[in-house]
Amino acid sequence: MKHDLAVGQLDFLNGDEAVAFGAKLCRPQVIPVYPITPQTLVVEKIAEFVANKQMTCAYIHVESEHSAMGAAMGAAMVGARVFTATSSQGLAYMHEMLHYVSGSRFPVVMMNANRTLAAPWNIFADQRDSIAQRDTGWIQVYVENGQEALDMIIQAYAIAEDERVYTPVMVNLDGYVVTHTYELVHIPDQALVDEFLPPFRSQNAIDFAHPRSFCITAPTDWNMEFRLQQQQAMERSKQVIAEVDKKFGAKFGRYYGGLVEEYKVADAEVVLIAMGSVIGTARIVIDQWRNRGQKVGLVKLRFLRPFPQEYFQGLSGRVKAIGIIDRDISFGYEGALASEIKSALASTGKCPPVVNFIAGIAGRDITKEHIAEMLAKLFDRRAGKEEKDLQFIGLRWPNG
Amino acid sequence: MVKVKELPDREFLYGHKACPGCGLGTIGRLALKILGEKTIVALPASCMSTVTTQYPQMNYTVPSFTMAFAGTGAVLSGLSAGLKAQGITDAYVLGIAGDGGTADIGLQALSGAVERGDDFIYICYDNEAYMNTGVQRSSLTPLGASTTNSPAGPASWGESRPKKNLFEIMIAHRIPYAATASSAYPFDFMNKMAKTKIIKGPKFIQVMCPCPTGWGFPSHLTVAIGKLAVETGLWYLAEYENGKVKMNLVPKTFKPVEEYLKKQRRFRHLTEEQIKLIQEHRDQEWQMIRQRWL
Numbered sequence: 103m104k105h106d107l108a109v110g111q112l113d114f115l116n117g118d119e120a121v122a123f124g125a126k127l128c129r130p131q132v133i134p135v136y137p138i139t140p141q142t143l144v145v146e147k148i149a150e151f152v153a154n155k156q157m158t159c160a161y162i163h164v165e166s167e168h169s170a171m172g173a174a175m176g177a178a179m180v181g182a183r184v185f186t187a188t189s190s191q192g193l194a195y196m197h198e199m200l201h202y203v204s205g206s207r208f209p210v211v212m213m214n215a216n217r218t219l220a221a222p223w224n225i226f227a228d229q230r231d232s233i234a235q236r237d238t239g240w241i242q243v244y245v246e247n248g249q250e251a252l253d254m255i256i257q258a259y260a261i262a263e264d265e266r267v268y269t270p271v272m273v274n275l276d277g278y279v280v281t282h283t284y285e286l287v288h289i290p291d292q293a294l295v296d297e298f299l300p301p302f303r304s305q306n307a308i309d310f311a312h313p314r315s316f317c318i319t320a321p322t323d324w325n326m327e328f329r330l331q332q333q334q335a336m337e338r339s340k341q342v343i344a345e346v347d348k349k350f351g352a353k354f355g356r357y358y359g360g361l362v363e364e365y366k367v368a369d370a371e372v373v374l375i376a377m378g379s380v381i382g383t384a385r386i387v388i389d390q391w392r393n394r395g396q397k398v399g400l401v402k403l404r405f406l407r408p409f410p411q412e413y414f415q416g417l418s419g420r421v422k423a424i425g426i427i428d429r430d431i432s433f434g435y436e437g438a439l440a441s442e443i444k445s446a447l448a449s450t451g452k453c454p455p456v457v458n459f460i461a462g463i464a465g466r467d468i469t470k471e472h473i474a475e476m477l478a479k480l481f482d483r484r485a486g487k488e489e490k491d492l493q494f495i496g497l498r499w500p501n502g
Numbered sequence: 503m504v505k506v507k508e509l510p511d512r513e514f515l516y517g518h519k520a521c522p523g524c525g526l527g528t529i530g531r532l533a534l535k536i537l538g539e540k541t542i543v544a545l546p547a548s549c550m551s552t553v554t555t556q557y558p559q560m561n562y563t564v565p566s567f568t569m570a571f572a573g574t575g576a577v578l579s580g581l582s583a584g585l586k587a588q589g590i591t592d593a594y595v596l597g598i599a600g601d602g603g604t605a606d607i608g609l610q611a612l613s614g615a616v617e618r619g620d621d622f623i624y625i626c627y628d629n630e631a632y633m634n635t636g637v638q639r640s641s642l643t644p645l646g647a648s649t650t651n652s653p654a655g656p657a658s659w660g661e662s663r664p665k666k667n668l669f670e671i672m673i674a675h676r677i678p679y680a681a682t683a684s685s686a687y688p689f690d691f692m693n694k695m696a697k698t699k700i701i702k703g704p705k706f707i708q709v710m711c712p713c714p715t716g717w718g719f720p721s722h723l724t725v726a727i728g729k730l731a732v733e734t735g736l737w738y739l740a741e742y743e744n745g746k747v748k749m750n751l752v753p754k755t756f757k758p759v760e761e762y763l764k765k766q767r768r769f770r771h772l773t774e775e776q777i778k779l780i781q782e783h784r785d786q787e788w789q790m791i792r793q794r795w796l
Contacts, residue, residue: 131587134580160583164576165614172573172611176544176580179567182587184580198570206567308565310540310593316567318557 110290110354117280118143120248120287121187121213121273124255126157127295128211130185134162134173138192139225140277141215145187167192171199171210178208179316181307183259186210189277190217190231197235203270204239204332206317207306209262210270211255216244216378216429217277218464226465227277229378230430233406233438239332241271241339242406244377248285251275253356256295260346263302266338276379276429278465290354298353336408343405361410363402366392370399372480373417375443376427377403380461380468384427387473398477403439414446423455423484425476429462436492455483461495472496504692509535518561519553523714523721525685525728526550529627530598532688536695537623539564540593542581546608547571548600549634550627574599575611578622586621594699595622601642602632604708605668616675616704623698623705626668627685629713637716641666644736646780647768649716654771664783668708673742678703680742684710686728690739690750697743710737718767730762735784738791747795759784 115123121144125133137145151157160177164170167188174184188196193214203210218228232242241261245251251273258271275281308316320328344360351357365381366388367373374384381402391398401417403410417424424447428437435441440458447453459476462468472495483489514534520527526549534541543566545551551568554561569577574597581595599608604626612624631649632638639652639661648660672680679701683691691709698705712727714720719727731737734757739750759781763769772780 132580132583134576134583160587162579162583162620163618164579165610165617168570168572169576169579169611169614172570172576173580173583175569175573176577176582177584177587178580179577180542180581180584180588180590182584184584199573202570202573308542310565313539313563313565315555315557315560315562316565317569318560319551319555319568320557324557 110288110294112286113289114284115248115287116143116282116284117248117251117275118215118282119147120252121255121275122147122151123287123289124252125185126151127290127292128185128256128259128299129183129301130159131182132160132162132174132177132184133186134164134170134177134184135186136164136167136170136188136192138167138189140217140281141187141189141192141213143281144213167196168199171196171203174210175199175203175206175208178203178210179206179308181302181304183302184210185212187213187215189215190219193231193235194219197238200235200238200240202317205328207268207335208270209259209268211258211262212270212272213251213255214272214274215277215281216274224464225277227279227379228429228463228465229274229276232272232274233430235272236407236438239269240407241269241336242274243271243404244274244406245280246379246381246402247280248283248287249356250358251280252287252289253350253354253358256290256299257346257350259299260350261339261342264342265305267335267342268306269332269335269339274378279379294353298350340408340410343408358404361405361408362413363404365400365402367399367401369397371397371422372425372477372484373399373401373421374425374427374473374476375401375403375439377406377439378429380427380429383468383470384473387470387477391477406442409442409446411446411449414443415450418447418450418454419452421454423457423480425457425459425480427459427461427468427476431460431463456491457483457489458492459495460492466496468496504536504689504696510538514539514541514563515554515561517559519556520549521715521721523724524549525711525724526553526627528688529625529685529691529709529711530554532692533596533598533625533695534564536692537594537596537699541596542566542593544569544574544577544581544595544597546574546599546603547634548603549629550598550600552634571603572607573611574603574608574624575613575615578624579615579618579620582620582622597622597624599624599626600632600634601626601628601630602640605641605666613675616672616677616706619703621703624707626706626708627711628708629711629716630665631716633713633716642668645783646772646776648771649768659772659776660768669740669742672706673747676745677706677742679705681707682710682738682740683707684728684732684737684739685712686725686732687739687751694741716768718770719765723765727762727765730757730765733757734759734762735788736762740795749791749795752796756784
C-alpha cells in the first residue's frame with residue numbers, strides 16, 4: 103500500500119471513528135441509526151459531528167434496527183444519500199428490510215460491526231452475523247483495519263450508486279479487533295472526496311412529474327425477471343468494484359485489489375484464505391515462514407458478494423494445499439467460506455486438498471501460533487498425512 | 503369545511519381490485535383528492551397494497567410503494583427526512599395501513615415516528631381483523647367477533663378480548679393531531695384529512711372500514727353498517743387537537759347493539775347474555791368518554 107502523506111490529515115482513530123469520518127466525507131443526507139455494541143462509537147461520533155455543525159444531515163433516532171433500515175429505504179426512495187450502521191442482533195433484526203432495500207435497488211451504504219449472535223450471548227467478533235445475511239442481495243466487503251474501513255465507506259458509495267449496480271453495500275469490520283483498536287488513519291481532504299464522489303442524482307427515485315410505483319408487488323409472471331436483474335447487477339458490480347478501486351487509488355494513493363488481495367501467493371505452494379482482521383496477523387506469520395524458506399501465501403477475500411469465483415478457479419491449479427479460515431460456521435456442514443471457495447475450486451476439476459479451520463468465534467483471539475498451527479497442518483496434509491477436513495482451532499481442549 | 507364542488511375531478515386512485523362494497527377504495531380516493539398530486543403513498547402488506555400495487559398495473563397516479571408489514575412508521579420518517587434534505591417542502595407523505603399493520607406489528611414503528619415528531623399523515627383503515635390473509639383476529643377485533651383464528655364454538659364466543667384503544671395510544675404520545683372516522687361518514691373524514699394538510703408533524707386518523715367479506719354482510723350495506731356502528735355507540739367519531747378531545751357526533755340515545763351485531767355473520771353466534779356483555783362494555787367505554795371528554 104502506498105501512503106501519500108500530502109493527502110489529507112493523519113489522525114489516531116479507532117475503527118468506528120474511521121467509519122464515522124468516512125461517512126462524514128461522503129455527505130450523506132439522511133442517517134437513521136440505532137445504537138448497538140460495538141457499533142456505538144459510530145453513532146456517537148456522527149451525532150457529535152451533527153451537533154457541532156461539522157456535518158449537515160437528518161439524523162433520525164429510530165427505535166429499532168428494523169426501523170433504521172425502513173427509514174433508510176424511505177429516504178433512498180426520494181433520492182437521498184443514506185448511511186446507517188449496525189451489528190449482530192441488530193443486523194439480524196433488520197433482515198427483512200435488507201431484502202426490501204436490495205430488491206428495490208436502493209444504494210444504501212451500511213457499516214456492520216461483526217459480532218457473534220446469541221445464544222450463548224456475547225458481544226465480541228465473529229462473522230456469523232453478516233454471513234447469515236449473504237443471500238439478502240447486498241454487496242458485502244470485509245476490511246482489515248481502520249484505514250481500509252474509512253476508505254471502503256467512500257468506495258462503497260461509488261460502487262452502490264453506479265447505475266450499472268444500484269445495489270446496497272455492507273462494509274464489515276470485526277467487532278473490537280477493528281472497531282475499537284486505535285491506529286493512525288489518513289483522513290482524506292473533503293475537496294478530493296467531493297471530486298471522487300459527486301452529489302448523488304438517482305435515476306431510481308420518486309419524481310412527482312413522472313409518478314411511478316416503487317418496491318411493487320410483482321406477481322409470479324413477473325417476479326423472476328426482477329431477480330434476474332438483481333443477479334446481473336451483482337455480476338456487473340465486479341467490474342465496477344475493480345474500476346472504483348483503481349480510481350480511488352489514483353486519487354488517494356491507496357489500492358486494495360478489488361475483490362481479493364493476494365499476499366505472496368505468486369510462487370506459493372500452501373495458501374491460507376481468510377476475511378477481515380485476521381489477515382493482519384496472518385501477514386506476519388506468512389513473512390516468518392517465508393523467511394524460513396517456506397513457500398506460503400495468503401489470500402485476503404475482500405468481497406463475499408459478489409463472490410470472486412473466477413479468482414479461485416484460477417488459483418486451484420497453482421497451489422498444492424489450501425487452508426480456509428472461517429470466523430463462522432454453518433452448523434451441520436462447515437464454514438461458509440469453505441463451502442463457497444471449495445465450490446469454485448471444484449468447478450475446475452482439479453481441486454487441491456483443502457482444510458477448513460473454524461477460529462475466532464465470539465472474539466476468541468486468533469494468534470500467530472494458531473496461524474502457524476494451521477500452516478503446519480496444511481504441510482502435513484500436502485505430505486499425505488491425515489488431517490480432518492474441518493477443525494476448530496484455539497479450543498480450550500485438544501482435538502477440535 | 504370541504505365542499506364537494508371544490509374537490510378535484512381528477513382521480514388519483516382507480517381501477518383497484520378491492521371486494522365489492524369495500525370502503526377502502528373510497529377512503530384512499532377521498533384522501534388523495536384532498537391531498538393532491540404531490541403525495542407519496544406508503545402501503546405495508548395489507549388489503550390496500552394487494553388490491554392496488556400489482557405490477558404492471560398501477561392504480562395510483564401518485565408515487566406509491568409497498569412496505570414491510572412492520573415498517574410503515576419508519577419509512578414515513580425516512581421519506582419525510584429525505585424530502586426535507588432535498589428541499590422539497592410542498593409534498594405530503596401518506597401511510598395507509600390496516601388495523602393489524604398498525605395496532606399489532608406496526609405499533610412500534612408508528613410510536614417511534616410519532617414520538618420523533620416527523621411530518622407525515624397516517625391512515626389506519628380499521629376493518630377489525632387481518633382481512634388480507636383471510637380474516638384472522640387482530641388487537642382491534644371487537645369483543646365477540648368470530649374470526650378464522652378466534653372462531654366461535656362450544657368453548658369460545660369468538661374474540662374474547664375487547665378492542666384496543668388506538669386513538670388513546672396516539673393521544674398518549676401528545677401527537678399534534680389524531681382522529682377517528684368512518685367510511686360511512688365521508689364528509690367527516692374529508693374534513694379531518696383537510697386538517698392534516700395544515701398541521702405540521704405527525705397526523706393520525708383511524709377510519710372504521712366495514713368489510714362485507716370478513717364481517718359477513720351484503721355489499722350494499724357497507725354505509726348502513728358503518729352508520730350503525732356509530733349509532734349504537736360501538737364506534738365514535740372524535741378528534742384530538744391542541745391537547746383536547748372533541749367528540750364529533752354523540753347520539754342522544756344509542757340504538758340497541760343487536761341492530762348492529764345481528765346484521766353481521768361474525769356476530770351471529772352470540773347469545774342474549776353475550777350481547778348484554780358487549781352492551782355493558784360499550785356503556786363502560788362511554789362512561790369514560792363522558793367523564794373525560796364531554
